[in-house]
Amino acid sequence: GDWIPDDREGLTICDATSGIFAMDIDCSKLDVITWSWQKVLGAEAAHGMIALSPRAVERLETHIPSWPIPKLFRLANKKKIIKGIFEGGTINTPSMICVEDVLDALNWVESIGGTKELVKISNENLKIVEDWVSKSDWIKFMCEDKNIRSSTSITLLIKDEWFTKFNEDEQRGVLKKLFSILDKEGVAKDINGYPKAPPSIRIWGGSTVQNNDMKALLPWIDWAYHSVKNNA
């Protein structure tokens, strides 16, 4: 977080959904952090988490937006932060089975050695993919800069000329076949790229994915790609 000044006037808002617990985050530089239970923790979805810095709280208590805020998103009332929300009070009803599930996930995190271990697992997953990519003649990273590459949302492009000569629709067709083979073999589910991204492969490298499983996956992707190509 070196590029964020300590004496900033604005608020830094960080959507840490897919990153938190799997990457080191310089929290002192963030004023608002949001995340979910279903990503790196591997728990149930539907519950958004938020952490606020004292400066974010101050903003909530001094600024009233000119538009109406839905009740579900109201963190302040009459220029006072609604403290109860941060002390177990609820505006809407959460799912208690999901709460139990995330507590279970947090216990699991402690049992394996805490956040440090989570970060280690995810970094190792990325390294395994990097080693594979560096030896591959058909695949490359979407994010070319190693320093800002995500260890959780690992996104890959096909550089093979046989593939790149196709138009986008044809490329998506090839990938569809590849994903379908891997799904049928019980190897990988939904490793498709983000819908709005270019045709790509996206592998979850979060800390619930064991390093050995990541190692086991990659030769399957090689095999599936060459199957599709050879049968085209």
Added chain:
Amino acid sequence: GDWIPDDREGLTICDATSGIFAMDIDCSKLDVITWSWQKVLGAEAAHGMIALSPRAVERLETHIPSWPIPKLFRLANKKKIIKGIFEGGTINTPSMICVEDVLDALNWVESIGGTKELVKISNENLKIVEDWVSKSDWIKFMCEDKNIRSSTSITLLIKDEWFTKFNEDEQRGVLKKLFSILDKEGVAKDINGYPKAPPSIRIWGGSTVQNNDMKALLPWIDWAYHSVKNNA
């Protein structure tokens, strides 16, 4: 729904959270109905449901509010309803364990005879309480009009003069003792009135509460009230 005209220009918006499936609803008179899984269905919380009439869809496709709508609440984009949301698409990730749970609840509803049976169970719960209240010398309904009384959120006031002579804080103190006795005996959890309501008792009469359990509860409340009163 006789009081809502068929040729209305406005939209009728119904928060059916606690009522749906336990009461007959004249859906032809409603344009927007919202509800949750955790009430009458007894499933998990955190997922809001919405049903729209063709006229509500038309409004979504013609009216753009002058304020920003959070992504989570966006049902239309560029004057077009986002159809995918109503066909299994998601904006944010739902909890799949909660989805399974509500499917299980719906199977249960079918197995006992459908919504008709749910309505019957809840109506019978209210009737059981009404019979008890009609013979009681210390308790009465908050809603005096039988025709608009809820069969799910059954709310009661204490009419006993020993109680009514207290001020509100003292009344809440008496009720706290009563709830604590019932909790300790494993009879009832959290049958406290809505926080913003006057000091009151609120009994859930939804269709997951068996009629026999409702019958079993009421003498305990008599006993608890008189215990508190006699020990005061």
